[in-house]
Amino acid sequence: xxTVQPRGPLHISPSILSAxxxxxxxxxxxxxxGGADFLHVDVMDGHFVPNITIGPPVVEAIRKVTDLPLDCHxxxxxxxxxxxxxxxxxxxxxxVHVEAAVHLHRTVQQIRKLGCRAGVTLNPATSLSAIEEILxxxxxxxxxxxxxxxxxxxxxxxLYRRARQVRKMLEACGSTGCLIEADGGIKLENIREVxxxxxxxxxxxxxxxxxxxxxxxxxxxxxRCAA
Ligand code: DX5
Ligand code: ZN
Numbered sequence: 001x002x003t004v005q006p007r008g009p010l011h012i013s014p015s016i017l018s019a020x021x022x023x024x025x026x027x028x029x030x031x032x033x034g035g036a037d038f039l040h041v042d043v044m045d046g047h048f049v050p051n052i053t054i055g056p057p058v059v060e061a062i063r064k065v066t067d068l069p070l071d072c073h074x075x076x077x078x079x080x081x082x083x084x085x086x087x088x089x090x091x092x093x094x095x096v097h098v099e100a101a102v103h104l105h106r107t108v109q110q111i112r113k114l115g116c117r118a119g120v121t122l123n124p125a126t127s128l129s130a131i132e133e134i135l136x137x138x139x140x141x142x143x144x145x146x147x148x149x150x151x152x153x154x155x156x157x158x159l160y161r162r163a164r165q166v167r168k169m170l171e172a173c174g175s176t177g178c179l180i181e182a183d184g185g186i187k188l189e190n191i192r193e194v195x196x197x198x199x200x201x202x203x204x205x206x207x208x209x210x211x212x213x214x215x216x217x218x219x220x221x222x223x224r225c226a227a
Pocket of ligand 2: 015040041042073183203
């Protein structure tokens with residue numbers, strides 16, 4: 001008989017990538033007002049991904065204006081070089097791409113040693129077998145539902161199957177505290193399906209900031225996933 005695991009609470013992690021950077025503190029206040037659980041910070045280096053975004057000084061500045069956990073998604077080559085900088089800047093979660101981390105076990109240990117929670121993430125075409133061995137040691141698995149690099153892309157539906165598969169893998173290794181996060185192309189229209197696939201943490205950038213009233217959108221997202 002299959003045991004059905006109780007579903008955990010929905011965590012919404014709005015991505016500030018689509019925020020107005022000139023008014024970042026105000027934008028973060030809106031997210032807090034809307035009931036955001038985490039703040040998703042997209043770090044891009046122009047090398048692992050074509051785009052360049054923000055670095056540790058901005059994370060440090062954000063840390064000063066909010067108590068929300070900072071969910072730092074490093075889309076950078078050789079992430080080991082910057083773990084300490086992001087930890088000192090105030091990151092709560094540091095998530096690295098399995099495609100970029102050559103010695104993943106060491107990287108994950110280092111993130112935890114720095115006092116942060118460790119996440120691993122995979123591009124949509126990367127086999128889930130890439131995280132099988134590291135699963136018992138991580139706090140979050142981030143599944144990309146777009147190719148990393150830009151906000152505002154279309155959702156890739158293989159996310160549903162992949163999230164269900166990761167849930168099974170976590171149950172198989174007894175790692176119940178590890179969160180599953182999904183990132184890319186998630187909006188009010190598809191958030192419920194994503195949540196129903198077993199995703200604990202939903203990232204949304206343009207799906208929040210691209211709407212006329214981000215506070216109302218965040219509340220509607222939570223409402224959509226209730227009961
Ligand atoms: C893509 C980033 C995402 C992005 C999501 O590389 O990792 O976090 O900000 O943006 P939307 O929700 O607009 O797809
Ligand atoms: Zn992201």
